[in-house]
Amino acid sequence: MSTVDPPRYSPKVFDVTSEGEARSIILQGPTTGDTDERWRRETPWFGGLIQQALGVLPGSRVLDFGCGIGRLSKWLIDAVGCRVVGVDISAGMRRLAIDYVGSPRFTAVSYEDFRADPACGEGFDAAYAVYVLQHVERPDEDLPAIARGLRSGGRFLLANSSARWVPTTQGWGQDQFNVLALAGQSFVGIHGYVFPKEIAVLDDLDTETVINLYRRP
């Protein structure tokens, strides 16, 4: 009798060694041209939204949860001059982020260190997670940790697929978590944004992406 192993959580897909490899997993598309176009169109749009919705100022300390190679950290630091702490589960992403962001205002922190101290020392004025919480193993633990790291009243922007995309030993899977319901347990909802159709390079990206602004009670 043969036995089949059940799928297990495995974030190996995020173990990247080059910027090109990282970009293709961060903003996926059928071709590298689609990935590049997504990077070009979405980065300034999300960057501007994060800056405005979170009220980021030059003196702000901001958490970029699941920073990847620091696509949005770099935009924010270049535009505002704030400090950003990028947390990522992948050592490869964190290594690439240091070079990609290229600023002493950016620090990369491991997921383990973040979980041990969600304030990463001083605490955060604002936080965002873009295309991350759909992939994490424990959104029920990560969302409360993000809230704990924020000062009281601090804002959190969540951009997420409406579906779960959980990396497993057998490819992308689903699980029982409802990220939006969990976000509502740790934060107070302030506003929902529409992803403009003209920014969405791929069909349905605008309707499949949920963008919500919250504040820590």
Ligand SMILES: C[S@@+](CC[C@H](N)C(=O)[O-])C[C@H]1O[C@@H](n2cnc3c(N)ncnc32)[C@H](O)[C@@H]1O
């Ligand atoms: C689709 S990418 C998005 C990267 C970045 N937020 C952006 O928009 O450019 C998802 C990122 O989340 C990271 N990630 C996945 N699970 C994580 C976890 N539990 N904690 C922190 N980062 C995680 C991955 O390593 C990857 O860099």
